[in-house]
Amino acid sequence: MSDTPFGFGLPPEEPDDGDEGKKKDQQSGGGQGPANPFGFGGLPGAGGFGGPGADNPFAAMFGSLNPSDLGAAFQQLGQMLSYEGGPVNWDMAKQIARQTVSQGTADGTKDASVGPSERTAVQEAVRLADLWLDDATSLPSGAASAVAWSRAEWVEATLPAWKELVDPVAERVGTAMGDVLPEEMQAMAGPLIGMMRSMGGAMFGTQIGQAVGVLAGEVVGSTDIGLPLGPAGKAALLPVNIETFGKDLGVPKEEVRLYLALREAAHQRLFAHVPWLRSHLFGAVDGYARGIKVDTAKLEDVVGQFDPQNPEQLQDALQQGMFQPEDTPEQKAALARLETALALVEGWVDAVVHAAAKPRLSSADALRETLRRRRASGGPAEQTFATLIGLELRPRRLRDASRLWASLTDARGVDGRDALWHHPDMLPTASDLDDPDGFVHREQIDFSELDKMLGEAASGGGSAERPNLKKDDDKGDDAE
DSSP states (O other): OOSOSTTOOOOOOOOTTHHHHHHHHHHTTTTSOOSSTTOOOOOSSTTTTTSGGGGOHHHHHHOSOOHHHHHHHHHHHHHHHTOOSSSSOHHHHHHHHHHHHHTOOTTOOOOOOOOHHHHHHHHHHHHHHHHHHTTTOSSOOOOSEEEEOOHHHHHHHHHHHHHHHHHHHHHHHHHHHHHTSOHHHHTTTHHHHHHHHHHHHHHHHHHHHHHHHHHHTTOSBSOTTSSOOSOTTEEEEOHHHHHHHHTTSOSOHHHHHHHHHHHHHHHHHHHHHOTTHHHHHHHHHHHHHHTOOOOHHHHHHHHHHOOTTOTHHHHHHHHTOOOOOOOOHHHHHHHHHHHHHHHHHHHHHHHHHHHHHTTTOTTHHHHHHHHHHHHHTTOHHHHHHHHHHSOOOOHHHHHHHHHHHHHHHHHHHHHHHHGGGGOGGGSOOHHHHHOHHHHHTSOEEOHHHHHHHHHHHHTTSOOOOOOOEEOOTTTGGGOO
16 A cells, blocks of 8 residues: 555655655655645646645635635535535535546646547447457457546546445544544534534545546546446547547557557456456455544544634644554455455456457557556556555556466466356455466366256255366366
C-alpha cells in the first residue's frame, strides 16, 4: 500500500524509485502525514485534485471567492453542515467531479460532447474487437452495446460503482466518530456527533469527487482499473482521452482505438460470464473496511476539545492524520485477495488481447508495452484506486499473471485456460504467480463432476464421493 485512505498516515519506508520517489512523496505529503483531510495525495492534473483546493475542501468547493460569490459559498456551507445522508455526501462528490472535469486537464485538454462520427467509430471498433476475440477466448461476447462517453458522462455512469467501493470504508470511519463517546453521553452529544458526521460526509464527498474528476480526464474506458465501473454489458470508450493517449505514440489513431476496444471488450466478456467475479472483488473491499482500526484515543481527544462554532478545527485534526490504520490480519487477507484477483483479471485481459491483436496489428507489441509502462509508472487509475481503498496494484503481479495465463494457453488450450474461471477455488493464488510452471502442470479438481455428484445426492440419486482429478496429458502419472 502506497497511499492510505482518508487521513491514514503513511508508515516510514524508503521509496521504491529513489530520488524520484522522494520527490513524489514530498509532493503528496508522504512521510509527514497527509496534506489534506483524508490523505489524498496529488494526482496528475492542475494543482493536484482539480487545482488550488487540493489541500482544503472548502477552497476546492468554493474556489477563489469574491464578494459576489460569498452568498453562494455560505449557502453551500449550510448544505454541507445540514447533510444527513450516508457516510459520503455523494451529491457533493458528483458536483465536485463535474467541476473538476469542466476545468480540463493539465495539458489544457477540455471535455467535449461526443459527435455522431466518434460514436460510430467506437461502435465499429468494439464490434470488430469482439470478432477478433472470438478466436482468443472461449468466453462469448459480454457487450450488449458500445457507447462513446465524454468525461462528464463517464463521471455520471461510474458514480454508482464508486459508491459501492467507497461507502464501506467511509462507513467504518464515520461510525468511529460516534463510538468514541460513552454510550450514556452520546444522547447529550447528539448535535455534535451529527455535525461531525455531516462534516465527514462532506469532506469525503469533496475528496472523492476531486479524485473521480481527475480520473475522468485520464481513463480511456470503463474498466481501466480492472473493475467494472460502468453499467453491465455496456462497453464504453472516451474518444477525447483516446486522442490524448495516442497523440505521441506514432501509431494510427484507428489502431489505438481498436486496441483499446479489444481491452474493453475483453473485460466485458470476463465480467459478464464469470458471475461471481464482481462480488468477489467488491467483497474484498468490504472485508478491508471491516478490518480498519481507528485511533480512538486521538479521536476522543479531538471530540473532547471540538468547538461546534469552529468546524475548521475538525478539518485541522483530520489533516494531522486522526485515523491510523493497523495492519490487522483481516486487512492483510482482504488486500491480498483483492490484489491477486485484480492481477489475474488484468493478466488474463493482457494475454487474450495480445493473442487477438498480434497477428492483425503491426503496433500490437508497442501498444501493449505502452500500456504496461503506464501501469508500472503508477498511472492515474492505480493511484486513485490506491487512494480510495488503500490498495496499490503491483505491476509485477500483472506481468506474472499475464505469463501464467499465456503458459496455461500453451499447456491446456483456450478452453482449458478459461475453464479456471468457473470457480474461484480453481484460480491461481499469489504463490502460484511466483511459480507459474508449477501451477500449469498441477492437478486440477474437476468441479463439474463435483457439481454433478452433489446434484445427484440432493435428488437422492447417488452418494457423493471424492471428485476426480484432471491431469495434464503431458505430465501423465508423474503429475503432482
